[in-house]
Amino acid sequence: MKSLEERIRKDGVVKAGNVLKVDSFLNHQMDVELFNEMGKEFKRLFADCPINKILTIEASGIGIACIVAQHFHVPVVFAKKTQSINIDGEVYSTKIESFTHKRVYDVIVSKKYISPEDHVLIIDDFLANGCAVRGLIEMIQSAGATVEGVGIAIEKGQQSGGRMLREDGIRVESLAIIDSMDDTTGEIIFREQ
């Protein structure tokens, strides 16, 4: 998506250690008009899929997922990173290692909100090593539901998460894929799509 690539070039900051900071518009301050464009594009890309639910993971996936959901007219469920006393009953759970935060989270979704008849689109802001998406897929599959695909704002193409998911037959649509970035010059090279 050209407008997202342009925004990343304009406002993204490349840091050492393969870190791309996009907190001015994506995951701390959030540009909901941009999210709306992303929602239109995901709807176009997944127009052929019978999606009835969107699944994301707290926190930075939630805003994008909610705006995207308006284009599909479906509810959003977000996986929670710690056990909450406000969720009772049984939950699907998994462990996810965060590339950004260098730690392992326990992640849960109430069993009430994913059912065998669900056709789920996973939405997240970043795809790097793919651990978060793998965890969400595992929970969807535990529920006997169908993974229709994965919609990502920014994929770090230098890391293996996206490639390995596609090799496993998962449909992954990333609106911007970074092939390389240079923290000394700030240059970002996007994959042609």
Next chain:
Amino acid sequence: MKSLEERIRKDGVVKAGNVLKVDSFLNHQMDVELFNEMGKEFKRLFADCPINKILTIEASGIGIACIVAQHFHVPVVFAKKTQSINIDGEVYSTKIESFTHKRVYDVIVSKKYISPEDHVLIIDDFLANGCAVRGLIEMIQSAGATVEGVGIAIEKGQQSGGRMLREDGIRVESLAIIDSMDDTTGEIIFREQ
């Protein structure tokens, strides 16, 4: 807001310990069409305010805030509950005690995203003891920015948070205010607004 009160009566579950579970439509599974109605109502209530930014706190405030922001055509900033290695530079920080989770969080907002010229609307899903809203107000005031008001989906009127904020001159608009609820009968009584 009548449609929200009706939804709470229909799908909310009253639990012992003054707990109202609305995770089927508000803070785990999220009904974005309902959020859209809430956005329209907040825009009507705060139509006279020169709001240029919405501030919320992760995680369950983010979805509502993003949908609400579409009605104001402004960006959303969400306060983060732990220090992230992806936020550098200086931050505003405060400590917030969660009624739901019975613990104290360190909460931060990058100084880049609240400035003295900002007129901020705070949005959150619940208002109980008011600690989260107080923490957000403190950070906005530290930035020299203006708190235009507070928009809440569900206020627990039996707890003192809302009353004390209003006594301090903060404009608080809650779409549903619960005056009492009974976990044996499930009955919920809303304040007339």
